[in-house]
Amino acid sequence: MAxxxxxxxxxxxxxxxxxxxxxxxxxxxxxxxxxxxxxxRVSVDSLARELGVSQTPIREALSMLEANGLVSKRHFAGYAxxxxxxxxxxxxxxxxxxxxxxxxxxxxxxxxxxxxxxxLSSGETAPSHEAFADMDTEFHRLIAQGAxxxxxxxxxxxxxxxxxIFRACFRSEITEEAVHEHDAIIxxxxxxxxxxxxxxxxRHIERSYGRLRDFIxx
Amino acid sequence: MAxxxxxxxxxxxxxxxxxxxxxxxxxxxxxxxxxxxxxxRVSVDSLARELGVSQTPIREALSMLEANGLVSKRHFAGYAxxxxxxxxxxxxxxxxxxxxxxxxxxxxxxxxxxxxxxxLSSGETAPSHEAFADMDTEFHRLIAQGAxxxxxxxxxxxxxxxxxIFRACFRSEITEEAVHEHDAIIxxxxxxxxxxxxxxxxRHIERSYGRLRDFIxx
DNA sequence: AAATCAAATATCCTATAGGATTTAAGAAAC
DNA sequence: GTTTCTTAAATCCTATAGGATATTTGATTT
Numbered sequence: 001m002a003x004x005x006x007x008x009x010x011x012x013x014x015x016x017x018x019x020x021x022x023x024x025x026x027x028x029x030x031x032x033x034x035x036x037x038x039x040x041r042v043s044v045d046s047l048a049r050e051l052g053v054s055q056t057p058i059r060e061a062l063s064m065l066e067a068n069g070l071v072s073k074r075h076f077a078g079y080a081x082x083x084x085x086x087x088x089x090x091x092x093x094x095x096x097x098x099x100x101x102x103x104x105x106x107x108x109x110x111x112x113x114x115x116x117x118x119x120l121s122s123g124e125t126a127p128s129h130e131a132f133a134d135m136d137t138e139f140h141r142l143i144a145q146g147a148x149x150x151x152x153x154x155x156x157x158x159x160x161x162x163x164x165i166f167r168a169c170f171r172s173e174i175t176e177e178a179v180h181e182h183d184a185i186i187x188x189x190x191x192x193x194x195x196x197x198x199x200x201x202x203r204h205i206e207r208s209y210g211r212l213r214d215f216i217x218x
Numbered sequence: 219m220a221x222x223x224x225x226x227x228x229x230x231x232x233x234x235x236x237x238x239x240x241x242x243x244x245x246x247x248x249x250x251x252x253x254x255x256x257x258x259r260v261s262v263d264s265l266a267r268e269l270g271v272s273q274t275p276i277r278e279a280l281s282m283l284e285a286n287g288l289v290s291k292r293h294f295a296g297y298a299x300x301x302x303x304x305x306x307x308x309x310x311x312x313x314x315x316x317x318x319x320x321x322x323x324x325x326x327x328x329x330x331x332x333x334x335x336x337x338l339s340s341g342e343t344a345p346s347h348e349a350f351a352d353m354d355t356e357f358h359r360l361i362a363q364g365a366x367x368x369x370x371x372x373x374x375x376x377x378x379x380x381x382x383i384f385r386a387c388f389r390s391e392i393t394e395e396a397v398h399e400h401d402a403i404i405x406x407x408x409x410x411x412x413x414x415x416x417x418x419x420x421r422h423i424e425r426s427y428g429r430l431r432d433f434i435x436x
Numbered sequence: 437a438a439a440t441c442a443a444a445t446a447t448c449c450t451a452t453a454g455g456a457t458t459t460a461a462g463a464a465a466c
Numbered sequence: 467g468t469t470t471c472t473t474a475a476a477t478c479c480t481a482t483a484g485g486a487t488a489t490t491t492g493a494t495t496t
Contacts, residue, residue, distance in 0.1 A: 018291070018293045020281070056274070056277065059274065059277065059278055059281075060277055060278065060281040061281075063238065063277075063278040063279075063281040063282050063285075064281050064282070064284065064285045066282065067281070067282045067285030067286055068285055073236070075236045089368075092367045092368060092369050092370075093369060095367055095369075095370075096367065096369045096370060096373075099317055099318060099321055100317060103317055149310045149313055149314065150307075150310060151310050151311060151313075151314045151377070152310075152313075152314060152317075155314075155373060159369070
């Protein structure tokens with residue numbers, strides 16, 4: 001019985017999604033945690049030595065990261081993490097979020113599966129201060145997923161990575177207000193009130209923008 | 219004289235933006251032109267032999283294409299172009315476009331630079347039937363760029379590639395109506411009427427959706 | 437005749453070595 | 467003290483060989 005279980009587990013594990021994917025996840029995590037700060041050179045050789053793999057998967061991972069805007073490459077000059085967002089980029093990012101996420105919240109309120117609705121509430125119950133970023137990311141991911149549109153979900157996932165990095169740069173820990181705003185959105189979704197969910201999400205993003213904008217002078 | 223020619227040639231070649239980038243453009247063009255049809259295996263070795271380069275730049279290019287959703291990779295099974303969009307994906311794509319492009323048209327009408335406005339009209343003057351796809355892509359690209367938000371422009375560029383492929387699959391050549399709809403948008407932008415531009419763009423996308431939807435049964 | 441199993445092929449994935457190029461540091465000259 | 471040139475380091479790009487896996491083909495059995 002246990003053997004059967006292990007075999008099934010082995011089968012799933014026997015399908016490692018490839019070293020490139022593994023490296024991709026690892027480097028992306030290092031960038032998001034600021035272990036590799038913005039605007040920092042990233043050497044293929046160093047990474048290969050550090051992770052104990054050859055250069056090929058490193059290159060593939062960095063190419064994917066480049067396509068996602070987390071690093072940039074210069075010919076014969078190597079890779080470097082993207083510089084921290086400036087004011088203009090922050091404005092553009094939140095303009096984009098205001099286009100997408102309120103609509104996603106409306107659709108989620110109207111069509112979200114019950115299982116996801118439960119996950120939405122449960123995740124919110126443990127807002128440990130240091131894991132606020134992960135909680136926030138998961139919250140917005142669930143709503144985007146609840147909208148039932150993969151393009152919306154993928155776009156927002158990409159954007160939230162940059163929000164995450166930006167927030168990490170400033171050790172922003174203003175969780176109090178954000179949690180209340182989240183609660184309002186959750187309540188509207190549970191009530192299946194699309195209009196209210198959309199408005200609550202719009203307000204949340206606008207206020208979130210106001211909180212982050214204060215960190216930038218230029 | 220041959221030496222002079224060679225030297226000039228050497229100079230231009232001596233400044234390649236990278237083989238990976240070159241391969242990326244080439245393969246993307248082949249996918250968009252259906253020279254590589256949807257749901258088709260793409261061999262790293264074959265590409266390397268065909269293009270006369272080693273495997274490394276091929277892999278980097280395919281990794282970038284994968285991050286952009288044009289090909290998918292299965293571990294130890296190679297790359298393959300994404301299958302043609304089905305009905306659900308078409309619905310999601312146009313839902314997304316309706317979120318973004320009307321807003322982009324409004325902003326473009328309010329803030330577009332005069333040079334881009336001229337380019338908008340000039341491009342529309344030569345609607346050769348076989349190049350309609352390129353013209354349409356350029357039209358929407360200019361408006362997205364006119365909105366002054368790189369995220370909007372990049373997102374739409376990604377989406378339009380898939381629209382392009384879908385249209386190519388069905389040899390869709392209904393340019394008549396589309397050109398008229400474009401004209402309405404252009405007129406609104408030239409008049410700097412944001413509301414009208416937004417409405418015209420929304421109508422254009424909705425009707426464009428109706429035209430493409432007819433090609434799908436499932 | 438259809439289904440199942442085994443071997444062979446084709447492909448991917450990895451590792452290592454070597455050549456080519458850019459960038460950066462350090463010394464010399466003005 | 468500043469500029470320029472030379473040298474060195476770091477990096478990318480390529481090529482080749484070997485191991486691992488999926489797919490295909492063919493033979494055997496039911």
